[in-house]
Every structure is written in C-alpha cells, then in structure tokens.
Amino acid sequence: MYSIADDDFSTLQEDRDFLEGLVLMGQVVKADSLDELARLLDLDPVLLNTAIADYNRSVEAQNDPRFHRKTLINKIDHPPFYATAKTVTVHHTLGGVEINERTQVLNSQKQPIPHLFAAGEVTGGIHGANRLGGNSFPDCIVFGRIAGTEAARN
Ligand SMILES: Cc1cc2nc3c(=O)[nH]c(=O)nc-3n(C[C@H](O)[C@H](O)[C@H](O)COP(=O)(O)OP(=O)(O)OC[C@H]3O[C@@H](n4cnc5c(N)ncnc54)[C@H](O)[C@@H]3O)c2cc1C
Structure with missing residues (x-):
C-alpha cells in the first residue's frame, strides 16, 4: 500500500527538506497531479482519484462511513502529491530466553x-x-x- 500526502504535510522547512531528500533517494514518489502519481506508481488513475475523492469527502463531512477514521484533519488536494510505499515488517519479537532480575x-x-x-x-x-x-x-x-x-x- 501507499501512504499519500499533499503539499500541506508540514509547515516546517526541516520536514520539507527531509522529504525532498527522500524523494531524491527514491523512497518517496512526488508528482504534480494524482494522474501523474498513479502513472509513476503503476496504479489505476481512476481508482486513485476515486480513493482520494472519497477521503476528501470524509474530511469535509467529518465522517468516514467506510473505515471509521477519527483523524480526518486535512484534505489531500494541494499538489504536489507524495507517495510512500508501506510494507509489513517485523517490529519486535516477544519470544526469547527467560531471564531473572539479574539477567x-x-x-x-x-x-x-x-x-x-x-x-x-x-x-x-x-x-x-x-x-x-x-x-x-x-x-x-x-x-x-x-x-x-x-x-x-x-
Ligand atoms: C523499524 C523499527 C522501529 C523501532 N522503533 C522503536 C522505538 O521507537 N522505540 C523502541 O523502544 N523500540 C523500537 N524498536 C524496537 C527496538 O529497535 C529493538 O527491540 C531493539 O533495537 C533490540 O535491541 P537488541 O540490542 O536487543 O537487538 P538488536 O538491535 O537486533 O541487536 C542485535 C545485534 O546482534 C547482531 N548479531 C546477530 N547475530 C549475531 C552473531 N551470530 N554474531 C554477532 N552478532 C550478531 C546483530 O547484527 C545486531 O547488531 C523498533 C524496531 C524497528 C524494526
């Protein structure tokens, strides 16, 4: 999946510089339109535009009937748009050897x-x-x- 943001992602210059670095490294994809973003990510542009429009409607209505999100703060409508690929990774393994208080x-x-x-x-x-x-x-x-x-x- 992709995490998608627009130009309003942060007002801090250091955040913007950091993101541009990630774009240069290829870890974040940047595009001037959602159609262009879809092309760069090899996604169906109709589906991407529809998903973003649905999300924006939820922000306007402050109601997300599909996913019941509670954080509906900003619409995604100010280009350029940014996409970051997300994947499942191991964050922590809870199993392991047993220790006492002296380790x-x-x-x-x-x-x-x-x-x-x-x-x-x-x-x-x-x-x-x-x-x-x-x-x-x-x-x-x-x-x-x-x-x-x-x-x-x-
Ligand atoms: C993406 C991510 C974000 C995280 N964010 C946080 C966070 O914000 N806060 C938090 O508290 N925790 C966070 N964690 C969890 C935390 O980073 C780990 O639980 C912690 O670093 C584990 O430390 P460790 O020293 O026990 O093991 P490790 O950091 O895994 O160290 C084990 C070391 O042993 C080395 N090693 C392995 N086998 C051998 C061998 N045979 N010989 C010699 N060396 C060997 C490995 O190379 C490694 O350097 C995060 C984890 C991930 C993956």
Whole structure:
C-alpha cells in the first residue's frame, strides 16, 4: 500500500527538506497531479482519484462511513502529491530466553544457567503478550547495564 500526502504535510522547512531528500533517494514518489502519481506508481488513475475523492469527502463531512477514521484533519488536494510505499515488517519479537532480575538466563526448571546473561530482544516475557511502543529501548538499556555488570562481576 501507499501512504499519500499533499503539499500541506508540514509547515516546517526541516520536514520539507527531509522529504525532498527522500524523494531524491527514491523512497518517496512526488508528482504534480494524482494522474501523474498513479502513472509513476503503476496504479489505476481512476481508482486513485476515486480513493482520494472519497477521503476528501470524509474530511469535509467529518465522517468516514467506510473505515471509521477519527483523524480526518486535512484534505489531500494541494499538489504536489507524495507517495510512500508501506510494507509489513517485523517490529519486535516477544519470544526469547527467560531471564531473572539479574539477567541470568534460566533453564526449563527456572534455574540460572551459570555465566549466561541476556538482555534486549533476545529475551522473552518482559513485555507480556504485547509491547508498548517505545518500551524496547528502556528494556535494552536497563537490562543491558545489569547484564554487563553481572558479566563483569563473573
Ligand atoms: C523499524 C523499527 C522501529 C523501532 N522503533 C522503536 C522505538 O521507537 N522505540 C523502541 O523502544 N523500540 C523500537 N524498536 C524496537 C527496538 O529497535 C529493538 O527491540 C531493539 O533495537 C533490540 O535491541 P537488541 O540490542 O536487543 O537487538 P538488536 O538491535 O537486533 O541487536 C542485535 C545485534 O546482534 C547482531 N548479531 C546477530 N547475530 C549475531 C552473531 N551470530 N554474531 C554477532 N552478532 C550478531 C546483530 O547484527 C545486531 O547488531 C523498533 C524496531 C524497528 C524494526
């Protein structure tokens, strides 16, 4: 899928400079019209124009009967238009070895395996069944420091 924005995406010059850099690197596609954008992305221009028109109508009405979006802030109607390809990626793996509060890796009997310490995404169970965004770095730093201290002490 593509994330599509228009010229109103930001008023900050640093954002605009950053986006132009992404256009130069080919990570963002820029076009002066939706028809041109469709051509560059190899999409059906009728479908793209219809999708954007539907979205703009939802913004005007502040009601999105199809997808029930709540953030209907800006219409997409000021060229140039920008498209960014989106894809599914692995953001975090929740599984991994079990550790205790000293970051000692536990065996299947929950006993520490001597001289083995772990921290970060290689460990599992820290975040439960889902991870709150942003909580991996504190996990890595807090348990990483403990693991380093414990390993040095060993
Ligand atoms: C797109 C994206 C955005 C994210 N944004 C956030 C965010 O905003 N906030 C947040 O908290 N978390 C975020 N995360 C999650 C977070 O980045 C990771 O959970 C975290 O970086 C894991 O750190 P780590 O040190 O445990 O593992 P990694 O960063 O995966 O480090 C493991 C290292 O081990 C190396 N390695 C692997 N195998 C071997 C081997 N055999 N020998 C030697 N080296 C090896 C790898 O090359 C790698 O450098 C994001 C993740 C992704 C993918």
